[in-house]
Amino acid sequence: MKKLIVVLGVLLAGGMLTAFTLFAGPFDDVVNALKKGDSGNLSKLLDNTVEINMAGKSNSYSKAQAEIILKDFFGKNAVKTFELLHKGGPEGGSQFGVGNLTTSGGNYRTSFFLQKKGNAFVLNELRFENK
Numbered sequence: 001m002k003k004l005i006v007v008l009g010v011l012l013a014g015g016m017l018t019a020f021t022l023f024a025g026p027f028d029d030v031v032n033a034l035k036k037g038d039s040g041n042l043s044k045l046l047d048n049t050v051e052i053n054m055a056g057k058s059n060s061y062s063k064a065q066a067e068i069i070l071k072d073f074f075g076k077n078a079v080k081t082f083e084l085l086h087k088g089g090p091e092g093g094s095q096f097g098v099g100n101l102t103t104s105g106g107n108y109r110t111s112f113f114l115q116k117k118g119n120a121f122v123l124n125e126l127r128f129e130n131k
Helices: 002-036 039-043 061-076
Strands: 048-056 057-062 079-088 093-104 106-117 119-131
Touching: 002 039, 002 079, 002 093, 002 106, 002 119, 039 061, 048 061, 057 061, 061 119
Parallel strands: 048 119
Antiparallel strands: 048 057, 079 093, 093 106, 106 119
8 A cells, every 4th residue: 555655646746747847848948048138048939929018118029029129128238137036827828927137227027928829838928117
């Protein structure tokens, strides 16, 4: 009986680890790109249309336009730190993260939203709000 419980525990833990690992990939990629101010890696995750809010101005952009905007933003605002404060969303569904981005050009409360499309997650909204 003890062996059965141990085997079940390992299987359950392994399943949770696999589910978490699948979820953690794109989420962690966004966090790491924000920490480095890496618009190139961030752009790889963009949806075909992306909502970007900067300094109170919000607009929907094509992926190509969003790449240019992000490259310009991080070019003018060298990242010092990004601290993830909160993440959430239903398991296997859309996910979001909220954190503080400290740059050479100011501090921003930053939030992002990942939506599941097929078997992949895409970044469909980014917000950089002045603190």
